């Protein structure tokens with residue numbers, strides 16, 4: 001688990017982010033037409049998947065950016081990232097040991 | 098020896114049957130998409146035979162049936178309606194009834210309530226008696242419908258109230274929600290007038306609300322009106338016009354307008370199998386006859402159904418071909434699209450007209466038109482501590 005929170009995540013550059021008026025967004029793959037909905041938290045995370053920020057840094061950014069962040073946010077971020085990696089929307093680079 | 102790998106055929110369970118139980122209705126609604134025969138009094142004389150109804154259900158259970166919708170014409174005009182409900186109940190199936198409510202007396206309401214998994218919708222087009230009755234073509238039907246809702250509520254079924262939006266009632270969405278609350282309804286759904294059957298005449302008469310106004314009304318329902326009530330509100334436009342938030346809201350469901358054609362078959366009052374109810378008005382979408390054709394054969398081998406399964410959504414045309422939501426929406430309603438264009442792959446009229454007029458949300462298109470840039474966001478996502486946790 002500790003190893004995972006130090007992973008630096010990168011969004012798949014082929015995937016297009018379409019932001020909407022209410023802070024939700026659509027992710028879509030122009031090659032396959034596959035589409036996914038992102039809630040505002042997902043959008044916040046997606047915008048930080050530039051290969052420089054670790055999972056724990058992204059979680060920390062959420063904690064300092066919004067009010068009423070629940071304690072379980074770390075788990076939510078990890079679950080979300082595991083999902084998008086599984087779907088081929090992002091990839092992670094583990095820290096060198 | 099045959100070395101060819103076995104061909105695996107995709108499996109489509111028949112989840113739900115839509116029974117158009119009678120060819121008659123005791124009201125003459127100006128917007129009805131089926132145009133049933135008007136019956137001033139008494140019970141229907143053109144209706145689906147009870148034994149055939151039971152036989153169809155027995156065959157469908159083996160194909161995956163989990164629910165049955167009773168609609169019409171007016172389903173409660175069926176002279177054996179209580180027996181039909183009992184058949185559904187005995188089969189342990191989910192029951193949906195779409196009714197105008199006027200014939201829902203205490204006895205029928207109690208029978209409906211005896212089904213464990215039941216959903217009823219009652220059409221009330223205005224909280225104003227005169228307007229409702231002008232739309233529905235019969236004096237006295239407003240209070241009959243209200244009494245029907247009350248009977249259902251008394252037996253523990255909280256129906257959905259459905260209102261079809263047109264010029265004469267477009268300013269009454271909020272009062273209708275208040276009426277629904279006062280009656281103890283479970284939710285409210287706002288339908289868009291469709292240019293089908295009698296609805297076509299409404300369009301010709303200028304009763305249809307312009308789609309620019311409908312889009313605005315939908316946003317208002319989503320963002321404002323829904324905050325004033327505990328009742329779930331559904332504004333039934335194609336998915337492209339619904340916010341992602343409303344699609345994923347826990348209040349969502351039973352109103353999400355996506356085409357269910359992969360899992361639904363229609364049965365008309367004369368026992369014909371059809372693409373939902375459209376066979377009533379478009380005979381080329383009738384696939385067989387329950388009295389003679391085994392249901393399994395119709396469901397698995399109908400050329401039209403298999404074309405739809407193979408082609409949807411990839412073959413959708415017009416704006417639907419460019420829409421990012423087409424895999425979920427499936428063109429919104431294939432029956433409606435066929436009715437309007439005699440083409441299974443035609444786009445939905447609402448989305449196509451919105452697209453032609455530059456009103457279709459650019460963020461939902463694969464390639465937004467050059468003259469319609471993606472919406473610039475006014476604010477960035479929360480960088481400051483002001484938004485709260487989503």
Ligand code: SF4
Nearest residue numbers: 337417420426445448
């Ligand atoms: S454009 Fe077609 S697929 Fe997209 S929301 Fe409208 S009807 Fe559905």
Ligand code: SF4
Nearest residue numbers: 356357373430431432
């Ligand atoms: S064709 Fe229309 S009525 Fe039939 S399942 Fe699709 S949306 Fe429903």
